[in-house]
Amino acid sequence: MTEEIPAKDRVAIIGIGQTKFGEQWDRSIRRITLTAATACIADAGVSGDDIDGLYVSNTSTSSFIKQEHQAAMAADSGGLLPIASTEVEAACASGGVAVRHAYMAVKSKEHKMVMAVGCEKMSDISEPAIADTLMGAADREWEGQIGATFPALFALLARRHMHRYGTTVEQLAYPSVKAHANAVDNPYAQFRFKVSIEQVLQSAMVADPLRMLNCAPISDGAAALLLCRGDLVDQFEGDPIWIDASTQASDTLALHDRPHITQFRAVTSAAKQAFNKLKMKPAEVDIAEIHDSFSISEIISVEDLGFVEKGKGGPTLVDGYFDKKGTIPVNASGGLKAKGHPVGATGIAQVAEIAEQLRGRAGKRQVKGVKRGLTLNLGGTGSTAVVHILNRE
Amino acid sequence: MTEEIPAKDRVAIIGIGQTKFGEQWDRSIRRITLTAATACIADAGVSGDDIDGLYVSNTSTSSFIKQEHQAAMAADSGGLLPIASTEVEAACASGGVAVRHAYMAVKSKEHKMVMAVGCEKMSDISEPAIADTLMGAADREWEGQIGATFPALFALLARRHMHRYGTTVEQLAYPSVKAHANAVDNPYAQFRFKVSIEQVLQSAMVADPLRMLNCAPISDGAAALLLCRGDLVDQFEGDPIWIDASTQASDTLALHDRPHITQFRAVTSAAKQAFNKLKMKPAEVDIAEIHDSFSISEIISVEDLGFVEKGKGGPTLVDGYFDKKGTIPVNASGGLKAKGHPVGATGIAQVAEIAEQLRGRAGKRQVKGVKRGLTLNLGGTGSTAVVHILNRE
Numbered sequence: 085m086t087e088e089i090p091a092k093d094r095v096a097i098i099g100i101g102q103t104k105f106g107e108q109w110d111r112s113i114r115r116i117t118l119t120a121a122t123a124c125i126a127d128a129g130v131s132g133d134d135i136d137g138l139y140v141s142n143t144s145t146s147s148f149i150k151q152e153h154q155a156a157m158a159a160d161s162g163g164l165l166p167i168a169s170t171e172v173e174a175a176c177a178s179g180g181v182a183v184r185h186a187y188m189a190v191k192s193k194e195h196k197m198v199m200a201v202g203c204e205k206m207s208d209i210s211e212p213a214i215a216d217t218l219m220g221a222a223d224r225e226w227e228g229q230i231g232a233t234f235p236a237l238f239a240l241l242a243r244r245h246m247h248r249y250g251t252t253v254e255q256l257a258y259p260s261v262k263a264h265a266n267a268v269d270n271p272y273a274q275f276r277f278k279v280s281i282e283q284v285l286q287s288a289m290v291a292d293p294l295r296m297l298n299c300a301p302i303s304d305g306a307a308a309l310l311l312c313r314g315d316l317v318d319q320f321e322g323d324p325i326w327i328d329a330s331t332q333a334s335d336t337l338a339l340h341d342r343p344h345i346t347q348f349r350a351v352t353s354a355a356k357q358a359f360n361k362l363k364m365k366p367a368e369v370d371i372a373e374i375h376d377s378f379s380i381s382e383i384i385s386v387e388d389l390g391f392v393e394k395g396k397g398g399p400t401l402v403d404g405y406f407d408k409k410g411t412i413p414v415n416a417s418g419g420l421k422a423k424g425h426p427v428g429a430t431g432i433a434q435v436a437e438i439a440e441q442l443r444g445r446a447g448k449r450q451v452k453g454v455k456r457g458l459t460l461n462l463g464g465t466g467s468t469a470v471v472h473i474l475n476r477e
Numbered sequence: 478m479t480e481e482i483p484a485k486d487r488v489a490i491i492g493i494g495q496t497k498f499g500e501q502w503d504r505s506i507r508r509i510t511l512t513a514a515t516a517c518i519a520d521a522g523v524s525g526d527d528i529d530g531l532y533v534s535n536t537s538t539s540s541f542i543k544q545e546h547q548a549a550m551a552a553d554s555g556g557l558l559p560i561a562s563t564e565v566e567a568a569c570a571s572g573g574v575a576v577r578h579a580y581m582a583v584k585s586k587e588h589k590m591v592m593a594v595g596c597e598k599m600s601d602i603s604e605p606a607i608a609d610t611l612m613g614a615a616d617r618e619w620e621g622q623i624g625a626t627f628p629a630l631f632a633l634l635a636r637r638h639m640h641r642y643g644t645t646v647e648q649l650a651y652p653s654v655k656a657h658a659n660a661v662d663n664p665y666a667q668f669r670f671k672v673s674i675e676q677v678l679q680s681a682m683v684a685d686p687l688r689m690l691n692c693a694p695i696s697d698g699a700a701a702l703l704l705c706r707g708d709l710v711d712q713f714e715g716d717p718i719w720i721d722a723s724t725q726a727s728d729t730l731a732l733h734d735r736p737h738i739t740q741f742r743a744v745t746s747a748a749k750q751a752f753n754k755l756k757m758k759p760a761e762v763d764i765a766e767i768h769d770s771f772s773i774s775e776i777i778s779v780e781d782l783g784f785v786e787k788g789k790g791g792p793t794l795v796d797g798y799f800d801k802k803g804t805i806p807v808n809a810s811g812g813l814k815a816k817g818h819p820v821g822a823t824g825i826a827q828v829a830e831i832a833e834q835l836r837g838r839a840g841k842r843q844v845k846g847v848k849r850g851l852t853l854n855l856g857g858t859g860s861t862a863v864v865h866i867l868n869r870e
Contacts, residue, residue, distance in 0.1 A: 153615075165742075166726040166746040169725075175545055224543055333560070334561065
């Protein structure tokens with residue numbers, strides 16, 4: 085199908101920039117954002133003057149340091165004035181939403197070249213404040229008020245998945261083991277060391293059955309992408325990577341309103357829209373980055389994306405199907421678990437990773453022969469899902 | 478120019494919904510949002526199933542009641558799942574940004590019919606908390622830390638405008654007098670009573686030279702618009718109003734980084750983009766809604782939009798040029814000052830007002846014979862500006 089679409093109606097990624105994820109005590113959020121943005125511009129070989137739109141994804145800076153209006157702040161500190169600059173927020177899916185809006189801004193012909201940059205600085209915020217703020221991604225009024233924390237909600241999903249499909253704590257440990265093994269080769273990753281199933285099962289309990297090593301960490305970091313109208317890519321150096329589908333869907337904010345809490349309906353919807361648009365099957369995806377904020381998220385997501393039958397996520401993961409050398413490598417970057425999860429940056433970093441892999445520039449973590457990749461970014465307990473499908477050609 | 482664009486590449490407003498602005502102690506933010514959204518759907522004569530995209534503009538709910546992820550919340554409580562739903566934030570310009578993104582979503586052909594809904598609930602938040610949160614729209618680190626409040630920053634603009642251009646406190650009072658006079662006829666307005674120049678000048682001092690009646694109030698309320706691809710409008714009842722230009726620009730976050738604080742460069746840039754696109758002059762605008770969060774904002778804005786020569790905003794206003802019976806009626810709705818300013822709703826309500834005026838359905842506040850209208854929505858101290866130009870044909 086993609087052959088039929090004229091280049092002017094396609095959208096290409098022509099620049100990628102990232103900071104290392106982890107603790108960045110010595111840098112402000114302005115500086116972290118700027119570091120990723122300037123790396124992205126340098127990667128594309130363009131100048132700031134070429135860029136006519138900016139999207140900023142950030143989740144909690146308004147709560148953490150009471151700074152709203154970060155779109156203007158990023159445009160300002162990046163020296164990009166008077167650029168049109170917009171902040172989007174969809175909890176942990178903010179980054180994916182920013183990429184999608186950069187994509188639509190180009191596709192609408194209102195813009196020619198648009199940057200999406202996502203950032204979060206969390207290390208210097210107290211853990212209770214972070215826990216409280218993250219709960220704002222779920223339903224504060226109906227879930228937060230009864231004392232639920234964000235990990236507690238995902239623990240409910242995990243417990244129910246175990247009950248319904250026989251998923252075991254060992255299977256629940258596996259996404260983390262895989263993520264850490266992959267992160268060893270990623271210079272941008274927060275945790276570049278392996279963990280074993282035993283280590284996961286012996287780590288501190290957070291919300292039964294989720295232990296510390298089942299949960300993505302608190303991170304600082306930023307990631308940026310530069311998107312460009314397809315007919316203009318020849319003006320710039322480097323290999324463009326094409327965004328062939330960008331889809332988004334929603335589910336209830338609170339878990340208790342869903343018929344089955346073991347299904348992410350927003351994922352099913354966004355994935356179906358994307359696969360239908362491209363007339364492709366899930367199995368035709370060569371590589372994916374999937375939102376593993378908690379290891380149960382990855383298990384449910386590989387099912388709802390259609391990669392495996394419902395309920396089979398756990399055993400299929402343990403079988404190595406999603407390993408770096410498996411059938412569909414998932415989270416070759418280390419994922420949110422081991423690469424890190426600076427919330428606003430995550431969805432952009434996922435697309436950045438797939439684009440680097442498709443360009444064949446992922447260094448030691450390169451997966452060979454990949455042509456088509458998918459990203460899934462989740463917000464809240466799956467209340468927002470954003471899917472991107474990228475193509476090398 | 479607009480005649481040349483095929484209908485499928487144009488975007489129309491086919492539905493408008495608003496709540497009354499003011500104090501709504503007995504309604505949650507979900508309910509307020511839903512009230513405007515359902516009124517909008519009813520106005521368009523469509524069903525929720527026809528809508529395939531949602532934009533939510535809100536500024537401070539994440540700070541006020543620690544609820545993030547309001548795009549999913551609105552999709553959920555509106556019964557619109559699994560719709561793609563996105564929250565945008567650009568301080569007081571959030572509503573304008575939401576309209577612009579609904580417009581681009583349709584124009585990109587990724588969506589056919591998109592709602593933009595904006596809301597804010599402020600009455601039940603303590604005034605110090607509101608003052609503190611609003612300061613997050615400016616530069617928290619460089620302006621907030623030295624004790625500036627949001628009115629104090631606008632007072633600096635006003636004082637400098639008085640010094641540089643001879644603007645008087647009587648001229649500064651006039652936008653409020655005009656706004657209150659117009660609001661008398663608006664059933665959606667928070668303050669439906671007149672004030673005199675003397676009353677403005679005798680009201681309590683907030684930040685010299687700005688007095689209470691120079692400042693927009695704290696409000697609860699919501700506004701919604703339904704946008705549709707141009708070639709589909711014939712399927713629905715009612716008069717479509719066309720969005721011919723939707724532009725956005727940024728300026729520095731902090732005032733001290735600007736060469737002249739009496740100019741809103743983002744306004745100049747967004748207005749120039751819009752007028753150039755339509756090959757029209759500012760004087761060809763029949764009616765406008767202009768962001769008057771403080772009366773100095775309206776004075777500077779009518780200058781930077783090109784309606785009057787720089788520095789002449791004050792005297793031109795007092796001359797009645799922008800009165801309801803003047804050359805270009807500005808804020809026939811009552812503006813932010815008297816209609817009210819529920820922050821996230823404001824930019825959408827401005828476009829709603831112009832659309833109602835162009836449809837000839839503005840009731841007692843109707844301005845006769847208007848064909849082309851403009852809205853200007855500002856964020857922060859002019860760090861974001863969004864301009865829309867609407868056309869009856």
